[in-house]
Amino acid sequence: MDFALDPTQTALQDSLRRYLESEVAPLVDEYEAAKTPVPRAVVAAMRDYGLIGGLLPEEEGGFGLSMLTYGTLVAEVARVWPSLRGMLSVSNLAASVLAGAGSPALRAKYLPRILEGQAICCFALSEPGIGSDAANVQTRAERTASGGWRINGRKIYITNGPICDLGIVFVRTVSDDGVAGVSCLAFESAMPGFSCTPLGKMGMHCCPLGELLFEDVEVPAENLIGEPGQAFSIAKKYLNIGRSVVAFSALGIAESSLEAAVRFARDRVQFGRPIGSFQLVQQMVADMMTMVETSRLLAHRSADALDRNAPDNTTLCAMAKRHASDAALRVAETALQVHGGAGYTSLFPVERHYRDARHLSIGEGTNQIIGMLIAQSALGLSALR
Numbered sequence: 180m181d182f183a184l185d186p187t188q189t190a191l192q193d194s195l196r197r198y199l200e201s202e203v204a205p206l207v208d209e210y211e212a213a214k215t216p217v218p219r220a221v222v223a224a225m226r227d228y229g230l231i232g233g234l235l236p237e238e239e240g241g242f243g244l245s246m247l248t249y250g251t252l253v254a255e256v257a258r259v260w261p262s263l264r265g266m267l268s269v270s271n272l273a274a275s276v277l278a279g280a281g282s283p284a285l286r287a288k289y290l291p292r293i294l295e296g297q298a299i300c301c302f303a304l305s306e307p308g309i310g311s312d313a314a315n316v317q318t319r320a321e322r323t324a325s326g327g328w329r330i331n332g333r334k335i336y337i338t339n340g341p342i343c344d345l346g347i348v349f350v351r352t353v354s355d356d357g358v359a360g361v362s363c364l365a366f367e368s369a370m371p372g373f374s375c376t377p378l379g380k381m382g383m384h385c386c387p388l389g390e391l392l393f394e395d396v397e398v399p400a401e402n403l404i405g406e407p408g409q410a411f412s413i414a415k416k417y418l419n420i421g422r423s424v425v426a427f428s429a430l431g432i433a434e435s436s437l438e439a440a441v442r443f444a445r446d447r448v449q450f451g452r453p454i455g456s457f458q459l460v461q462q463m464v465a466d467m468m469t470m471v472e473t474s475r476l477l478a479h480r481s482a483d484a485l486d487r488n489a490p491d492n493t494t495l496c497a498m499a500k501r502h503a504s505d506a507a508l509r510v511a512e513t514a515l516q517v518h519g520g521a522g523y524t525s526l527f528p529v530e531r532h533y534r535d536a537r538h539l540s541i542g543e544g545t546n547q548i549i550g551m552l553i554a555q556s557a558l559g560l561s562a563l564r
């Protein structure tokens with residue numbers, strides 16, 4: 180088995196890494212401390228590296244990248260600025276749903292702005308009363324006299340909510356009956372009746388999160404994505420991609436934490452020697468290195484399964500997400516320990532890595548829910564329904 184990236188992937192990775200380190204990394208500390216959203220120009224610049232619409236086919240204006248190439252680029256962004264990674268991933272997820280299942284009229288209306296980096300999207304599924312039980316959507320949309328849809332309800336913990344231009348929202352339209360009654364609509368944040376309240380959070384301070392309120396928001400008929408009642412069958416494919424993306428993001432944060440720990444362990448002297456020469460510190464470095472590598476292997480396996488459309492891609496994406504997100508947190512925590520008191524201060528990046536990694540085991544399905552999906556693939560028994 181050859182686990183190496185090919186020369187094109189390596190060249191893309193190298194050029195993105197050079198750009199991020201010279202142009203983006205110098206902004207991170209100041210912006211994160213001020214909790215200011217990542218500047219639009221920084222988001223838009225990522226288009227040149229395949230990070231806006233990277234997975235979309237070239238005929239749709241995307242880059243037609245494989246999941247392995249795209250995931251490799253995602254890990255690079257997460258290594259430097261997880262907030263930027265979060266904004267891009269969610270916006271791309273919404274764009275993929277629009278491109279994959281939207282009508283030609285809808286794609287023509289919204290995709291060019293998104294792909295040129297002029298519009299940022301959100302993906303609104305979670306609600307105050309429904310999280311893991313996502314099929315129980317309560318936000319409603321009813322037909323208007325003109326054939327469009329009127330949306331009423333609340334969505335919560337929505338990445339990009341406070342700054343989004345466009346979004347896709349999961350709404351109950353057809354019936355009260357589970358997933359079969361849920362449809363997907365595109366909306367614009369400038370539409371009358373839409374508002375968003377920003378939410379404070381533990382990390383990723385430059386990737387805004389919000390609670391959305393829809394009060395009689397009217398969208399035209401063409402904003403229905405797919406057929407009524409199809410929202411979850413459309414979303415399923417993209418949720419697998421989303422989980423693989425989380426695995427690559429976790430890998431990026433874990434790599435960054437490991438690099439910081441190694442740097443510190445070489446420099447910091449106690450008892451007249453670099454602390455990296457002590458066996459207990461070396462054990463911590465060995466643990467971190469192993470977790471980075473197992474995360475990389477599973478992230479690559481999930482990408483390969485998606486690229487081949489392998490039958491087990493759902494399980495592999497779930498395993499990669501669950502393992503890499505848990506591992507990233509442990510690596511960040513261990514890196515913080517290697518730093519001693521310095522690790523707890525904002526003078527070093529590891530306390531930020533720890534905070535930024537923490538949400539990865541919650542979003543895109545909590546690791547408990549994901550664990551049940553994985554087990555179900557072997558047992559044939561569902562713990563949930």
Ligand SMILES: Cc1cc2nc3c(=O)[nH]c(=O)nc-3n(C[C@H](O)[C@H](O)[C@H](O)COP(=O)(O)OP(=O)(O)OC[C@H]3O[C@@H](n4cnc5c(N)ncnc54)[C@H](O)[C@@H]3O)c2cc1C
Binds near residue numbers: 304542544
């Ligand atoms: C930073 C961040 C960004 C997010 N961005 C988005 C976004 O852009 N769009 C969006 O739609 N959502 C988003 N979310 C929401 C996220 O998807 C949900 O938080 C997640 O699905 C869990 O739902 P919940 O928070 O309601 O937790 P709950 O479902 O209430 O779960 C609470 C706890 O109970 C456990 N639990 C629940 N049911 C079971 C069960 N049957 N068996 C065992 N344990 C169970 C869970 O594992 C968890 O530990 C985001 C969340 C965060 C933190």
